Every structure is written in structure tokens, then in C-alpha cells.
Amino acid sequence: MSSGTPxxxxxxxxxxxxxxxxLSAAPVRALAASRLADPRLRAGLFAAGLAALLVTxxxxxxxxxxxxxxxxxxxxxxxSSWNIIxxxxxxxxxxxxxxxxIGGYTAGLLVTHLEMPFWYxxxxxxxxxxxxALVVGYPLLRLRGVYxxxxxxxxxxxxxxxxxxxxxxxxxSGGIIFEAVxxxxxxxxxxxxxxxxxxLGTVWLRRSQLGSSMLAVRENEIGAEARxxxxxxxxxxxxxxxxxxxxxxxxxxxxxxxxxxxxxxxRDVLLINLALMVTLGGLGTVWGPALGATVFILxxxxxxxxxxxxxxVFFGVALIVVVLTLPKGxxxxxxxxxxxxxxxxxxxxxSR
Amino acid sequence: xxxxxxxxxxxxxxxxxxxxxxxxxxxVFGVMGVLNLAHGExxxxxxxxxxxxxHYLGVDPxxxxxxxxxxxxxxxxxxxxxxxxxxxxxxxxxxxxLTFGIGAVAQGVLLKLFSSTPRVTTTGYSADVVSIFGxxxxxxxxxxxxxxxxxxxxxxxxxxxxxVGRSIQAAAQNKAAARxxxxxxxxxxxxxxxIGIALVFAGGTLLGSAQGFYPFLGPLLTMKAFAIVVxxxxxxxxxxxxxxxVVGLIETLLASYVPSVGTGLGIAAAFxxxxxxxxxxxxxISGGKQVTAGV
Numbered sequence: 001m002s003s004g005t006p007x008x009x010x011x012x013x014x015x016x017x018x019x020x021x022x023l024s025a026a027p028v029r030a031l032a033a034s035r036l037a038d039p040r041l042r043a044g045l046f047a048a049g050l051a052a053l054l055v056t057x058x059x060x061x062x063x064x065x066x067x068x069x070x071x072x073x074x075x076x077x078x079x080s081s082w083n084i085i086x087x088x089x090x091x092x093x094x095x096x097x098x099x100x101x102i103g104g105y106t107a108g109l110l111v112t113h114l115e116m117p118f119w120y121x122x123x124x125x126x127x128x129x130x131x132x133a134l135v136v137g138y139p140l141l142r143l144r145g146v147y148x149x150x151x152x153x154x155x156x157x158x159x160x161x162x163x164x165x166x167x168x169x170x171x172x173s174g175g176i177i178f179e180a181v182x183x184x185x186x187x188x189x190x191x192x193x194x195x196x197x198x199x200l201g202t203v204w205l206r207r208s209q210l211g212s213s214m215l216a217v218r219e220n221e222i223g224a225e226a227r228x229x230x231x232x233x234x235x236x237x238x239x240x241x242x243x244x245x246x247x248x249x250x251x252x253x254x255x256x257x258x259x260x261x262x263x264x265x266x267r268d269v270l271l272i273n274l275a276l277m278v279t280l281g282g283l284g285t286v287w288g289p290a291l292g293a294t295v296f297i298l299x300x301x302x303x304x305x306x307x308x309x310x311x312x313v314f315f316g317v318a319l320i321v322v323v324l325t326l327p328k329g330x331x332x333x334x335x336x337x338x339x340x341x342x343x344x345x346x347x348x349x350x351s352r
Numbered sequence: 353x354x355x356x357x358x359x360x361x362x363x364x365x366x367x368x369x370x371x372x373x374x375x376x377x378x379x380v381f382g383v384m385g386v387l388n389l390a391h392g393e394x395x396x397x398x399x400x401x402x403x404x405x406x407h408y409l410g411v412d413p414x415x416x417x418x419x420x421x422x423x424x425x426x427x428x429x430x431x432x433x434x435x436x437x438x439x440x441x442x443x444x445x446x447x448x449x450l451t452f453g454i455g456a457v458a459q460g461v462l463l464k465l466f467s468s469t470p471r472v473t474t475t476g477y478s479a480d481v482v483s484i485f486g487x488x489x490x491x492x493x494x495x496x497x498x499x500x501x502x503x504x505x506x507x508x509x510x511x512x513x514x515x516v517g518r519s520i521q522a523a524a525q526n527k528a529a530a531r532x533x534x535x536x537x538x539x540x541x542x543x544x545x546x547i548g549i550a551l552v553f554a555g556g557t558l559l560g561s562a563q564g565f566y567p568f569l570g571p572l573l574t575m576k577a578f579a580i581v582v583x584x585x586x587x588x589x590x591x592x593x594x595x596x597x598v599v600g601l602i603e604t605l606l607a608s609y610v611p612s613v614g615t616g617l618g619i620a621a622a623f624x625x626x627x628x629x630x631x632x633x634x635x636x637i638s639g640g641k642q643v644t645a646g647v
Contacts, residue, residue, distance in 0.1 A: 086445075092444070092445045092448065094448060094452075136627075139627055140627065146381075146387045146444045146447075146448060147582065149387075149444070149445075149448055150387060150389075150575075150578045151582075151623075151626060151627070153571075153575065153578075154575055154578070154579065154619065154622070154623035154626060155623060157571065157572070157575055157619045157623070158619050158620040158623040158624070161617060161618075161619050161620045162617075162620055165617060165620075268571065271452075272452065272456060275449055275452065276449075279445075279449060283445070310460065310464075311460070312456045312457070312459050312460030312463070313456070313457050313460035313461060313464075314460075315453075315456055316452075316453040316454065316455070316456030316457035316458075316459075316460060317453070317457060318453075319449055319450070319452060319453030319456065320435065320450055320453040320454065320457075322449075323439065323446055323449045323450045323453065324435070324438055324439075324450070327442070327446060
């Protein structure tokens with residue numbers, strides 16, 4: 001029979017009650033300092049922002065403003081889906097534009113060869129993107145690091161070449177012309193819908209078991225395998241999801257633009273932009289890609305009217321500067337600051 | 353004989369050029385673990401330098417070659433010391449993005465300076481041909497093969513028979529051990545990167561008088577070089593040369609025997625080959641471990 005644990009009170013130690021107060025005070029203050037950490041507040045902000053975006057077109061935006069908004073939404077969709085494979089699993093896809101092109105060509109070929117109305121072709125684009133991701137991903141996702149990245153760049157260039165070469169089927173460099181639909185409000189809502197679904201999907205994914213498995217693959221693939229995660233399955237899922245979303249966006253963009261050819265559907269700039277936006281926002285973070293896309297597009301629209309070779313030089317330099325100065329992106333650096341501030345505050349509490 | 357042997361000869365000539373370009377990529381990748389996505393643009397910088405020398409100064413590309421290679425070494429050395437060194441031991445995405453950015457800048461600058469019109473370095477022997485055993489090669493292409501062979505042999509000697517070359521190999525094999533025996537790794541990186549760029553500048557110089565080139569050719573060359581490096585196994589010079597020959601042959605065979613579309617299928621064929629080889633033999637055609645830099 002023990003007489004319970006004796007309460008050992010050394011003379012120098014503070015009374016237990018005070019210590020408990022101190023312990024509970026630290027997290028409360030940290031939370032107050034970074035209010036954004038409150039999930040309810042975040043959800044509220046998100047809902048308010050979404051509501052504002054939903055009603056915005058009702059106030060008579062002109063067409064160029066609508067186009068600007070839908071471009072931002074499109075890029076949020078593209079960057080967030082790219083982030084699933086490149087940021088979460090760490091398999092950086094350097095040829096992701098291939099899915100954009102596949103989406104556009106799926107729509108274009110179905111419309112021209114089978115004379116389907118465009119909206120009927122929409123479900124096919126993600127399906128073809130999915131199938132392509134499956135076929136190419138199965139062998140290529142076994143490659144580590146840069147091998148995968150460059151093999152995907154190869155896939156991208158190969159598909160562009162094929163689209164150019166098989167003229168009779170794809171129209172070659174002459175391209176495919178859609179019946180033009182000039183309804184900017186329609187595309188505003190379409191791309192807004194896509195962006196919201198992809199971003200919310202990413203939020204969900206990051207909290208799910210599957211998302212954790214993706215991060216485990218990124219951090220230590222062999223370790224993840226040893227813990228019983230089916231890494232092939234996880235990687236393929238991430239790749240197929242990212243690929244089908246991008247293909248869907250590609251088909252919608254093709255329809256909005258009303259004309260496609262290999263040079264615009266499989267354009268290199270898309271790859272640079274994706275990499276730059278996501279790196280700017282924060283690779284592998286949930287909100288970073290959306291943030292990077294928004295900041296980037298708005299900066300580009302307001303500050304620069306660049307095309308052609310100036311554009312290449314400008315983006316190349318921007319990419320180099322971002323890599324050297326902001327390797328974790330805006331979201332990553334902010335998160336670091338918050339953590340640092342919290343740690344400092346906790347440290348002060350401790351030493352007081 | 354006849355047409356097939358002519359096509360095979362053309363493939364070998366092209367393969368020689370590819371071997372030179374791919375060896376530059378392989379050396380940098382093997383030693384630093386950095387895959388240079390600006391590689392093809394560097395080939396073009398070499399080609400435009402030779403074109404400028406010929407066009408404005410009247411210097412033959414073969415005479416300008418050593419100077420251009422020296423410039424290439426300097427350019428690579430500076431690039432490595434200023435930019436590339438900052439991403440060497442960081443996640444691979446960083447070096448990919450950085451070199452991608454460098455490539456975009458180079459392409460933009462080349463477009464500004466030389467426009468997108470294809471150029472050829474015209475020399476006194478541009479229209480001449482060399483004939484061997486009833487087969488013919490245009491003289492500039494013969495020089496391209498000859499130049500590639502000579503430079504590759506010299507590179508092999510440099511990597512295997514000199515102190516600098518052995519330091520480079522040591523750094524490729526085991527960085528920690530190389531540091532322990534007193535090798536300045538940062539200096540070795542800069543030298544290896546310089547040699548790699550010197551090789552591609554040479555490749556560009558030789559290519560420039562053999563066929564037309566334009567600023568958008570860069571990414572295609574990078575892709576082919578990468579395909580060859582993967583096929584041959586990183587850092588294996590014999591593997592690289594062998595794979596370069598295979599890619600060169602496939603390209604000329606496709607161009608000659610697949611009607612109308614064959615000439616446009618270079619990348620697609622190389623890519624499909626890479627995927628097949630990666631599935632069958634993850635360490636490249638010649639197999640083995642991917643450790644050494646030059647041999």
C-alpha cells in the first residue's frame with residue numbers, strides 16, 4: 001500500500017497554482033498575436049471574400065476587369081493543382097503544361113471531329129488528363145528528384161511535337177477554331193468555381209490521411225514505405241488529381257480563347273509562370289499558390305505590359321531573384337515569422 | 353551500302369555533336385548534382401559567338417574555337433561562383449528554377465540581339481563535301497565530328513590524367529572525403545561548371561557552321577542532352593557517347609524513313625526512348641552505379 005505520491009515542494013519553486021496560470025497564458029497570447037490562426041475567423045474571412053467575389057460582377061464590371069479576375073482564378077486553380085504533386089509529394093512536375101494542352105486538345109478534337117457541343121466535352125478533358133497522368137506517371141514517378149522533373153519536361157515537349165506533326169488530326173500549326181463565346185461573366189463564374197473547389201480541396205487534402213501520406217513521401221519516401229504507406233499509390237493519386245484538374249482548366253481556357261494551336265496550348269511561359277507563382281507564394285503550403293498567383297497576376301497587369309523577349313528576360317530575372325531571396329515563398333516566410341514570434345514570446349514567458 | 357549506310361553515317365555525325373553537348377551536362381550533374389536547364393541556351397551562345405566572329409571579324413569558327421572555349425570556361429566559372437553555388441546543396445527544385453531562369457534570360461537576350469531568324473555561320477568550305485567509301489559528308493559536318501572527337505578525348509585526358517581532373521572525380525564520388533584530403537570543393541565546382549560550359553560552347557561553335565540555329569532551339573538541345581545523359585547513366589563518359597550515337601541514329605533514321613512527319617519527331621522519339629529505358633534499366637544503357645564524373 002503506497003500512500004500516494006508525496007507533494008515535493010522545494011523552497012525556491014513557485015506555488016503550483018501560479019505555474020498553471022502561467023502555462024495557460026502563453027498559448028492564449030500567441031493565438032491573440034496571430035489571429036489568423038483561428039479556424040473560425042479564417043472560414044469567416046473566406047466566406048466573406050467569396051460572397052464579395054460572387055456579387056462583384058453584378059455591379060457592372062467591364063470586360064477587361066472580368067477577364068483579369070477570371071485569369072487570376074484560372075491561375076489559382078492551376079497553381080493549387082500543381083502544388084498537389086510538386087509541393088505535397090515533392091515530385092516537382094516541370095512539364096505540367098502538358099495537361100493544360102491535353103485538356104485544350106481534348107475539347108478541340110471532340111468538337112471538330114465528333115461535332116460535339118463544347119459543354120459536352122468538358123467531362124472528357126479531366127478524364128483524358130487522368131489517363132495520361134496514369135500512363136506517364138506509372139513509369140516516371142519511380143524516378144527521384146530532377147529525373148522526374150525533366151522527364152515531365154520531355155513529355156511536355158514531346159506532346160507539343162506530336163500536336164504539330166499530326167496535322168491531319170490536330171490541325172497542326174494551323175490550330176483549331178471554336179465557335180467564339182464572348183460572355184466574360186460566364187467565364188468569371190466558371191473559373192471562380194474551379195478555383196474555389198481546388199483551394200477547398202487542397203485545404204481538405206492537407207488535413208486528410210492522404211495529404212499526410214503525401215507529405216510523408218516528400219519528407220522521407222523510404223521511411224513512409226516502411227511505415228506501411230503505399231507510396232506508389234499516393235504519388236499516382238496526387239499526380240492524376242493534379243493532371244485532371246489542369247486538363248479541365250485547359251479545356252475551359254481553350255473555349256474562352258476560341259482558338260488553339262500547339263504553340264499556345266503547350267507554351268513554355270506556362271511552365272515558368274507556374275514555377276514562379278508557386279515559389280513566390282510558398283511551395284507545399286495550402287494558401288501559398290493562390291497567394292502567389294494573385295500577387296503575380298496583379299503585379300504583371302498593373303506594372304508591366306511586356307511581351308516577347310523582354311518578357312523572357314524579366315521573368316527569368318524574377319525567377320532567379322525569388323529563388324535566391326525568398327526560397328520559402330511569401331506564405332512560408334510568414335509562417336516562419338509567426339513561429340519565430342511565438343517561440344520568442346514563449347521564451348520570454350519562460351525566463352520571466 | 354547505298355542509302356542506309358549514308359543515313360547511319362549522318363546519324364554518327366549528329367551523335368558526335370550530341371556526345372559533346374551531353375558530356376557537358378553530365379559532368380556538371382555528376383559533380384554538383386545540378387541539372388542545368390540553361391544548357392541548350394549555352395550551346396546557342398557558343399554558336400552565336402562563332403557566328404559573330406565570322407560575320408563581323410571574318411575569323412573562321414575553327415580558329416575561334418579555342419578562344420570561344422576559353423570564354424565558355426570563364427562564363428561558366430563566373431556563373432557558378434555568383435549564382436549556381438548558392439543552390440548546389442539545396443533541394444533540387446531550387447537549382448532547376450534558377451537554371452530555368454538563367455535559360456529564359458539567355459533566350460530573351462539572344463532574341464533581342466539576333467532576332468528569331470535562323471542563322472548559319474558561313475565559311476569558305478560551307479558548300480564543300482568530303483567523300484569516304486562512296487558516302488558523302490558536308491565538310492562543316494565532318495569538322496563537327498572531328499572536333500567533337502578531339503575535344504572529348506582531351507576532356508577524358510583532363511579528367512583522368514591531371515590533378516585537377518582527379519579532384520573533380522573525387523568531389524563527384526565523395527564530397528566529405530574530398531574535403532578531408534584538402535580539396536576546395538567550391539573551387540572544384542566552379543572548374544567543373546566552367547569545363548561543362550566550355551564543352552557546350554565548343555559544341556555550339558561546331559554546330560553553327562553545320563546547320564541553322566535560332567534562339568528557340570535551346571530547350572530542345574537541353575532535352576536531348578538530358579535524354580542522352582539518362583540513357584547513358586550519369587557521369588559515365590562511354591555510356592554518354594554510346595547513348596548520343598543511339599539518339600543521333602534514331603533521329604536520322606526517323607527523318608529518312610518516316611514519310612513527311614519524321615523530321616519533327618526528334619524529341620518525341622528521344623522521350624519515349626528515355627521512358628522505356630528508365631522502366632527497363634533505371635541506371636541507363638551501360639548500367640552500373642551512378643557515381644563517377646568522367647570515366
